Amino acid sequence: MSMDNLYTELVMMHNKSGHNKHLLEHASHIERGHNPNCGDDLTLQVKLEEGVITDAAFLGSGCAISQAAMSIMIDLVKGKTVSEAKNLAELYLGMIRGESRSEEELEALADAALFENLSKMPARVKCGTLGWHCLTVVLDK
Numbered sequence: 001m002s003m004d005n006l007y008t009e010l011v012m013m014h015n016k017s018g019h020n021k022h023l024l025e026h027a028s029h030i031e032r033g034h035n036p037n038c039g040d041d042l043t044l045q046v047k048l049e050e051g052v053i054t055d056a057a058f059l060g061s062g063c064a065i066s067q068a069a070m071s072i073m074i075d076l077v078k079g080k081t082v083s084e085a086k087n088l089a090e091l092y093l094g095m096i097r098g099e100s101r102s103e104e105e106l107e108a109l110a111d112a113a114l115f116e117n118l119s120k121m122p123a124r125v126k127c128g129t130l131g132w133h134c135l136t137v138v139l140d141k
């Protein structure tokens with residue numbers, strides 16, 4: 001299967017399952033992200049306990065890319081420490097900016113690395129980074 005097909009499958013799978021799209025009880029941090037270009041309006045809810053992301057989920061409405069990118073990010077950062085998650089956000093946002101990444105770094109991003117193509121689709125960059133920007137704000141608090 002080509003990378004493009006894998007990416008499409010992944011986006012569809014996350015939108016269909018919606019396993020990260022729900023209200024998170026007792027969230028310690030809530031950050032809303034809005035992308036007026038596309039109409040994406042998603043809210044990230046994070047439960048931070050002693051420097052570890054113990055749980056996360058999102059709510060709102062947005063295009064398939066924005067919701068899948070958010071959901072994949074949540075899968076990736078759950079259970080990570082604040083510094084690990086910050087490192088992943090930096091890697092991801094750098095990748096979308098088109099900075100070259102080592103094999104090892106792309107591996108750390110797991111499924112999120114499939115969004116690399118967004119660096120060649122300027123109109124969709126904001127969709128694919130919305131969740132990560134929300135996360136960055138939360139982690140800097």
Ligand SMILES: [Zn+2]
Nearest residue numbers: 038040063127
């Ligand atoms: Zn969008």
